[in-house]
Amino acid sequence: MSFTEQQIKAALSAAVDPNTGKDFVTGRAAKNIKIDGDDVSFDIELGYPAKTQIDAIRKQVIAAVRTVPGIGNVSANVFTKIVAHSVQMGVKLLPGVKNIIAVASGKGGVGKSTTAVNLALALAQEGASVGILDADIYGPSQPQMLGLAGQQPESKDGQSMEPLEAYGIQAMSIGFMVDVETPMVWRGPMVAQALDQLLGQTNWRDLDYLVVDMPPGTGDVQLSLTQKVPVTGALIVTTPQDIALIDARKGLKMFEKVNVPILGIVENMSIHICSNCGHEEHIFGTGGGEKMCADYDVEFLGSLPLELAIREMADGGKPTVVGAPDSRTAEIYRDIARRVAVKIGEKAKDMTSKFPNIVVQNT
Numbered sequence: 001m002s003f004t005e006q007q008i009k010a011a012l013s014a015a016v017d018p019n020t021g022k023d024f025v026t027g028r029a030a031k032n033i034k035i036d037g038d039d040v041s042f043d044i045e046l047g048y049p050a051k052t053q054i055d056a057i058r059k060q061v062i063a064a065v066r067t068v069p070g071i072g073n074v075s076a077n078v079f080t081k082i083v084a085h086s087v088q089m090g091v092k093l094l095p096g097v098k099n100i101i102a103v104a105s106g107k108g109g110v111g112k113s114t115t116a117v118n119l120a121l122a123l124a125q126e127g128a129s130v131g132i133l134d135a136d137i138y139g140p141s142q143p144q145m146l147g148l149a150g151q152q153p154e155s156k157d158g159q160s161m162e163p164l165e166a167y168g169i170q171a172m173s174i175g176f177m178v179d180v181e182t183p184m185v186w187r188g189p190m191v192a193q194a195l196d197q198l199l200g201q202t203n204w205r206d207l208d209y210l211v212v213d214m215p216p217g218t219g220d221v222q223l224s225l226t227q228k229v230p231v232t233g234a235l236i237v238t239t240p241q242d243i244a245l246i247d248a249r250k251g252l253k254m255f256e257k258v259n260v261p262i263l264g265i266v267e268n269m270s271i272h273i274c275s276n277c278g279h280e281e282h283i284f285g286t287g288g289g290e291k292m293c294a295d296y297d298v299e300f301l302g303s304l305p306l307e308l309a310i311r312e313m314a315d316g317g318k319p320t321v322v323g324a325p326d327s328r329t330a331e332i333y334r335d336i337a338r339r340v341a342v343k344i345g346e347k348a349k350d351m352t353s354k355f356p357n358i359v360v361q362n363t
């Protein structure tokens with residue numbers, strides 16, 4: 001052997017993870033370096049799902065280590081390990097759920113539910129175990145978007161409910177419990193009770209991420225939900241016009257108030273590309289989302305076009321990420337999903353589960 005472990009580490013610290021922007025040593029991804037004669041093997045542990053990129057990352061780190069003089073065979077085991085990250089103080093994690101991502105908007109109709117479902121499906125496509133909780137009591141649209149309309153969750157014990165499944169993700173919605181065609185007048189306590197039931201009585205099965213489609217707006221219902229749900233981070237969806245941005249700012253403030261970190265902002269319906277001539281038009285204005293992010297020091301996670309196919313696929317029960325997985329739009333959703341997962345991965349790990357239960361016995 002004509003090289004040292006130090007040289008291997010130096011080579012790996014010259015390679016930067018394109019998703020985190022950190023090198024593989026500083027980011028603590030490189031582990032378990034083993035040298036056997038001239039051959040080297042090591043692990044790269046990613047804290048976010050990246051199934052579509054594992055191959056590229058493997059090639060990148062192998063190429064980096066091959067630069068070490070005298071090196072023989074190099075093998076890298078690249079894998080993902082998602083852990084639970086901290087939530088608001090005093091709120092307990094949900095059983096079977098590691099991380100919760102709240103998807104919110106300041107006002108209705110900006111595409112929050114469409115973004116939430118595509119984000120959930122994109123995280124699953126990248127290899128994570130994902131659920132979606134449709135808490136949008138005013139317009140539960142996830143059953144329709146996931147092709148589950150008219151179905152009802154099963155209960156094995158008469159107390160708790162099993163989430164339904166579509167395209168590999170688990171789903172629970174207030175829409176499975178009420179007739180969405182019949183307008184309902186929800187009084188405060190009814191809303192709270194229904195949401196409590198959804199939150200506390202769903203048997204989520206081993207989720208890395210639960211995406212919560214929040215009710216639009218920043219009123220009392222939304223505020224109490226953000227206090228009750230153990231949220232790891234929130235994402236705000238807005239359209240570029242001023243009125244939506246003003247409301248999105250209120251959303252930012254609401255999460256700040258309850259100490260939920262903002263993962264970033266997604267701008268929806270940013271640009272319209274004419275399907276006939278390809279002409280690009282900023283129907284709702286331009287640059288608003290990015291300016292808001294700069295003003296408030298939050299990340300601009302990406303922007304989605306105003307596109308007929310997004311609406312047709314979501315409303316038709318097969319959202320873009322699964323309906324057209326090779327499209328540019330699906331790629332944008334996957335990029336946003338990876339950014340969100342990386343941001344969560346950078347947050348402090350949840351330590352509550354590390355503390356042993358202390359039992360005081362009277363003898």
Ligand SMILES: Nc1ncnc2c1ncn2[C@@H]1O[C@H](COP(=O)(O)OP(=O)(O)OP(=O)(O)O)[C@@H](O)[C@H]1O
Nearest residue numbers: 108109110111112113114216269305306307310311
């Ligand atoms: N980028 C887009 N391009 C075209 N249509 C879109 C886009 N995003 C969402 N839509 C469509 O706009 C409508 C409203 O979207 P969605 O239900 O996701 O909004 P929302 O903010 O969740 O609304 P609400 O607050 O009422 O629940 C839907 O018909 C959806 O298919």
